Amino acid sequence: MSDRERYTYMAAVMKALAHPTRLFIIDELEKGPRNVSELTDLVGIDMSTMSRHLATLKQVGIIGYTKVNNQMIYRLLCPCVMDMHKCVVKIKEQEGKRES
Amino acid sequence: MSDRERYTYMAAVMKALAHPTRLFIIDELEKGPRNVSELTDLVGIDMSTMSRHLATLKQVGIIGYTKVNNQMIYRLLCPCVMDMHKCVVKIKEQEGKRES
């Protein structure tokens, strides 16, 4: 894998995380599996929009789903995503200490 | 800070990282300070585009600069960003192990 490919891949993962709703989804799935309706109700957006957010996260392998009857039960595949949250918090914390 | 604000802030940081060139910039600045021309030559894009990428990273506090004569010397303010890289690598590693 070339450097260019690696950066492109990483950027795709970051991009998948770069939306408030999708970060919320990750936090919520960290508590346990949820179906699309539950997540939709929690966020308060159109279900079609939620479905697309879920597809975005699924596409890069952060979440997965199990089909149960006519429901899609989504779950977090990569808990390490939470480490990123912590890192972002660090960035914020040091914001005040910057020189320039 | 409300949950909604927190997610919005985090998403903004992720978004700033969500581009191959900007990830490259971070890797490069991790080695040491660089001016705009150096980074531009390394990536091979228009200097104006590079300048905007740098502004994006600066805006969320990941990098900073010092003005020396008519040069802008950029440097990494938040080395912890590298931790995120590691996390993304983890996501990639477990890609093969996924069930669905």
Add this chain to the structure above:
DNA sequence: TGGCTATTTGGCGGAATGACCAAATATAGA
């Protein structure tokens, strides 16, 4: 089959992104 529920997909519109070129700005030096 028909109807009900859950979810995804197609399409549209407005906003943001990222590339380039050209022009503006700032600083050093002749």
Add this chain to the structure above:
DNA sequence: TCTATATTTGGTCATTCCGCCAAATAGCCA
């Protein structure tokens, strides 16, 4: 002051994103 160098900013264009609504799809159950 004039010129050269380094950087940013304004403008344009094509593409992508993200919201909604409407329609399609899939799986129960009567």
